Each structure stands twice: as C-alpha cells, then as structure tokens.
Amino acid sequence: MGLQLTRGGEYAVRAMTYLARFPEGHVASLRDIGRAQDIPESFLAKILQSLVRSGLAVSQRGAHGGFALARPAAGVTMRDIIEAVDGPIALNQCVLWPEDCSRSGDCELHKAWQRAQAQLMDVLDSVTLRTLAPQPVA
Amino acid sequence: MGLQLTRGGEYAVRAMTYLARFPEGHVASLRDIGRAQDIPESFLAKILQSLVRSGLAVSQRGAHGGFALARPAAGVTMRDIIEAVDGPIALNQCVLWPEDCSRSGDCELHKAWQRAQAQLMDVLDSVTLRTLAPQPVA
DNA sequence: AGGAGACCGGACAGAAAAGGTCCTGTTGAA
DNA sequence: TTCAACAGGACCTTTTCTGTCCGGTCTCCT
Secondary structure, three states: OOOOOOHHHHHHHHHHHHHHOOOOOOOEOHHHHHHHHOOOHHHHHHHHHHHHHOOOEEEEOOOOOEEEEOOOHHHOEHHHHHHHHHOOOOOOHHHHOHHHOOOOOOOHHHHHHHHHHHHHHHHHHHOEHHHHOOOOOO | OOOOOOHHHHHHHHHHHHHHOOOOOOOEOHHHHHHHHOOOHHHHHHHHHHHHHOOOEEEEOOOOOEEEEOOOHHHOEHHHHHHHHHOOOOOOHHHHOHHHOOOOOOOHHHHHHHHHHHHHHHHHHHOEHHHHOOOOOO
16 A cells, blocks of 8 residues: 555564563563554564664563563654664655656755654654653553 | 555556546556556456445446546545545554454554554544645646 | 573564556547 | 457466574673
C-alpha cells in the first residue's frame, strides 16, 4: 500500500514501550518481551540488536541477561526508535537527497514534500517513551 | 526503508502536474506524458487508468486520444492523486481500522499515530495541482 | 571449572509488494 | 476501413519485508 510503518518499526516501538514500563535499568529478556508484546522472538532478536547498536537499548549477556533502556524514557522519541530499525524516514527520496533531485531548487512539489515531512517529524519527535508508557511499576 | 511514497504515486503526481500546465480540457497522449516526465509508458498506462477510474482524469480513446484533467487544477489535491493510485494513506494499520487494534481506546501510541497522520493529511490536502503547476501555457 | 541461560551475528528463505511488460481487445476519427 | 490510442488482464522480475536457524560468545551460578 505504500507510505506505511513497517512491522519492524511497530514491534520496536512496542518493545521499547514495554521496557519503559519498568523502573529505570530494569532488564527484561527477549522471551519476556516477545511474550508480553506478542512478537515473534527470533524476529524481535534482530530488532533489539538494531536498537542496541543505535544506542537506544543496552543488552546484558549471560544468565539473567536481557535488555533495558539505555537512557531515561523521556529522552527516547518515536522517531529515534523507528529510524534505528528502519533507517532514516523520508516520505520521498528528494527530501532526503536533494542533490539527486534535478528540480530541487524551484520545485513546488519538493517544497510540499518537505513541509509534509516536517509536520510528521514534529509529531514523531515530540512523542517519547514517557508519553507512551504508563508510569513505571515498582 | 519503509514509510515512503511509491514510485507509482510519484509518477501520478508528476503526470497530473504535467496535465495541469495546459489550458483546461487539453488532451495529452500517454506517449507525450511519458516522454515529458520520463516515466515508462507501459507503467504510466496503468497509473493513468487508476486516475481515470477514480474520476481525477478523463480519457479519450481513438485517434488523437489521450488524457486530460477531469476538473480544474485547483480542485485536485496531492492526497487525491496519491490515494487514487496507492489506496488510502495510513501511517499504520490501527489508524485506518481502529477496530482491528485491540488497544485503540486508551492507547497513547494510537493517539500519536493519529496526530501524525492528521498533520500529514493537512499538508497533502492543502496542496493542489494549481499549487504545483506553473500557470497554464496558452 | 563447568554448565546453562541468554544475547550476537550472519546466512538463509518464504511471502508479499513494488515496479514494469505484453498482448489482446475496443474505441473513434479521418 | 484503417489506424492511432486507450482498456484491461495476465504475467514477470526485483526488491523489501518478515521472519527462521544455527554456531559462537559471554556471564552468572554452582
């Protein structure tokens, strides 16, 4: 259908929101997260890897290992999460790489996409895990 | 990468913008449009069919046939065009079919996506072919 | 030291969507 | 009647999405 969030992005937001419901530093295993949020565990593993590589989550290996938020929930935006998993958000190519768009200078279409993009980013940047998660459970 | 306009949508907007550059009612052939906008003709044929079925364009068959806008350029929005080709725009599923989203009632994530969607629509609804096209050539 | 539990990372694979082609109509003007 | 041009469907190729699997590594616990 086009112009839709990927499954991976959706899962990532849900997984992070889940982590945000615990006190800061709480570690949850892949299995816990997957079961709680109904996400296939082997796929979730990949997604969490991306989040760790991007510095949004930290992982703990070995027995009693798992994942936790790397920083306070209020400091992680929806945009951070989605871009970590799906790469940069660009409604169309010419917004991201203006130099590839021959008409980037005076093109009204280009400007329209840039405005749309900016509006979308406003929302995505303003929503954090603190917004999304109920207050942590003790 | 996800969350991007399809090629079809991009081509559709370009094709319609091209038509909007002529005086109202001007008919341009598939070939003309394709050459002018550098769009593969056989693919463009499909796209224009969608636009005609959606009532945004009209077609004229037979010799000297082609395509024209179905209404004045100021009355056709970017959203109209994109939805005609790619189907309804929904950043994520639960915005489009809230009943499928178990948490639609109180879910903060749901609300966030709805806001993002609304902002995007604001822009897409406000940009018309009159915005995009230089004044018609006589 | 030695398991066992849990993440790491890469290869692989099936399904779906995007992107595009082709061919056989049908229409309409000259 | 002929021919230019759209209509519509079948088909195809490539890419992306959505996962799975497995051997490796790390760390806690005993």
